[in-house]
Amino acid sequence: MNVKVVENEKELEDAFCVRRTVFIDEQNVPAEEEIDQYEEDAVHFVSYLEGSPIAAGRFRVIDGFGKVERICVLKEARKTGAGKAIMSEIEAYALENELHKLKLNAQTHAIPFYAGLGYEVVSEEFLDAGIPHKTMIKKI
Numbered sequence: 001m002n003v004k005v006v007e008n009e010k011e012l013e014d015a016f017c018v019r020r021t022v023f024i025d026e027q028n029v030p031a032e033e034e035i036d037q038y039e040e041d042a043v044h045f046v047s048y049l050e051g052s053p054i055a056a057g058r059f060r061v062i063d064g065f066g067k068v069e070r071i072c073v074l075k076e077a078r079k080t081g082a083g084k085a086i087m088s089e090i091e092a093y094a095l096e097n098e099l100h101k102l103k104l105n106a107q108t109h110a111i112p113f114y115a116g117l118g119y120e121v122v123s124e125e126f127l128d129a130g131i132p133h134k135t136m137i138k139k140i
Contacts, residue, residue, distance in 0.1 A: 001082060003055070003089040006044035014053035015046040022072035029129040034070075042069070043093065047086050055082040059090050065137075066090075066099035071110075087117055091140055100140050108132040 006012045016035065023029040038060060047055035054077035060067045068090055073082045094102055105128060106114050111121065114136050123135035 001047060001049050001054075001080070001085055003045060003047040003085050005089075005093065006046055011046050012044055014048075015044045015056035015058075018046070018053050018056040018074055019070055019072055021074060023070070023129075026075065027129075027131065029131070033129045038069075045086055045089055045093075047073075047082055047089075049077060049080075049082070054080075055086045057086050057090055059093060061097075061099065062103075064099075065101045065103040066094040066097075068102055068104040071104070083113060084117065095140060102138045102140060104136055105133045106136050108134060111136070 004011070006015055019034060020031075023034045024031050039058075042058040042060045045057045045059070046053050055073040057071040058069045060069065068087070071083065071086060073086075091102065094100075102119075104114065104119065106119070108125060111134060117138070119136035119138045121134045122137050125132050125134055127133070
């Protein structure tokens with residue numbers, strides 16, 4: 001498995017392809033909500049297995065926090081460590097850029113995954129794209 005910061009249009013399209021499959025096709029998130037106005041401001045990550053994209057995520061800086069967003073893994077690659085690998089790469093990127101506080105909005109079913117990585121719930125449940133979420137933070 002190879003996780004990398006997106007450096008070109010093909011890698012960005014690979015990340016978007018994973019995101020479309022997971023969020024739009026699988027979870028029925030409207031396309032206009034999934035691909036949004038923040039894409040150009042974000043640092044994108046994509047993970048490959050044997051040359052095929054299997055996971056993606058993005059990272060932005062907001063109000064002194066590193067904001068982890070759009071973390072997703074293709075169904076066939078779940079439970080392989082792909083999610084943990086992409087989170088590890090994003091956290092390493094945050095540290096390289098001297099960001100020590102991370103924030104994310106986790107789908108409620110994914111809270112145990114993020115909690116296992118050291119994130120703590122700091123909000124009540126809310127809906128985003130019709131899906132229940134809670135905000136979580138971590139100091140690194």
